[in-house]
């Protein structure tokens with residue numbers, strides 16, 4: 001029996017090169033070794049404001065992007081979070097075992113709530129509990145995510161261990177996090193001290209997977225680099241480091257190898273070559289996403305099958321949790 005691997009992305013906008021290198025590419029590389037579940041977390045997306053039509057479109061596009069990136073829908077369970085009501089049901093139970101203190105310490109909550117002004121949706125605060133439910137519902141062993149999600153995984157483990165202590169060690173599998181050795185934190189092209197993020201209001205800060213080759217090349221050529229001109233791998237040059245990281249994540253090369261190729265060359269060379277590499281890598285993914293988006297019947301078929309499969313699997317764990325916490329059986 002293969003171990004379970006599970007991950008998800010919020011369809012809150014078009015996915016970025018950060019999502020691709022930090023998450024999707026690793027799902028693809030690891031998929032054969034695991035029993036995999038991948039989904040689009042539309043219920044997480046509504047923790048910030050969404051346009052309903054755009055949310056529907058981006059939810060389909062996220063799943064199309066998983067497939068276009070190399071996820072095999074015949075081998076993996078692909079679905080949409082809101083199609084599997086057990087996520088919300090388990091989330092409520094976990095909410096009763098998570099504390100205000102630990103949720104208030106989450107960096108993503110602090111960052112996102114600071115952008116909301118006076119009216120912070122309670123969903124933003126409860127967000128990591130829903131994520132813990134996503135993971136624990138399937139007896140997940142491994143969760144491949146970017147660096148920014150590590151804290152949420154630690155919280156998931158804490159809640160699971162706490163409940164296992166109260167209700168029996170066989171209740172939840174304690175999941176491990178997989179953070180890729182390179183590409184776990186791709187930085188903004190406009191401010192390389194900040195994470196590249198799909199919700200950044202400046203479209204020049206991120207490469208979207210739907211960007212044309214021309215757009216990609218323009219954005220990377222305009223990327224903010226640092227003072228000086230020599231290409232070196234250093235924390236003092238976060239802009240240059242980010243471009244080298246992108247090359248490493250795409251090619252599997254070590255930073256020293258990439259740097260040695262630029263001896264005697266300037267930042268301009270690094271930008272142009274990184275831009276061309278990203279554009280060439282993403283062109284077939286973009287074309288396949290467009291093809292899949294035009295085939296709604298196929299995508300909806302994959303999602304219907306995925307949701308049925310996920311609901312069957314999830315119900316078993318949910319029944320066990322409801323029983324252990326003391327809910328009467330449904331007759």
Ligand code: ATP
Nearest residue numbers: 010018019022023145146184185186196197198199
């Ligand atoms: P948002 O701006 O809506 O918060 P995001 O771009 O930060 O979105 P998420 O949906 O939060 O993306 O993340 C999806 C996956 O992509 C997660 O595994 C996350 O760790 C990873 N990821 C997101 N941004 C990056 C990045 N800049 N570098 C590497 N991995 C990333």
Ligand code: LTN
Nearest residue numbers: 006007008009010041131134149
């Ligand atoms: N919070 C995650 C998305 C997410 C997720 C998950 C990732 C929701 N549920 C379960 C892995 C496993 C994010 O990347 N923002």
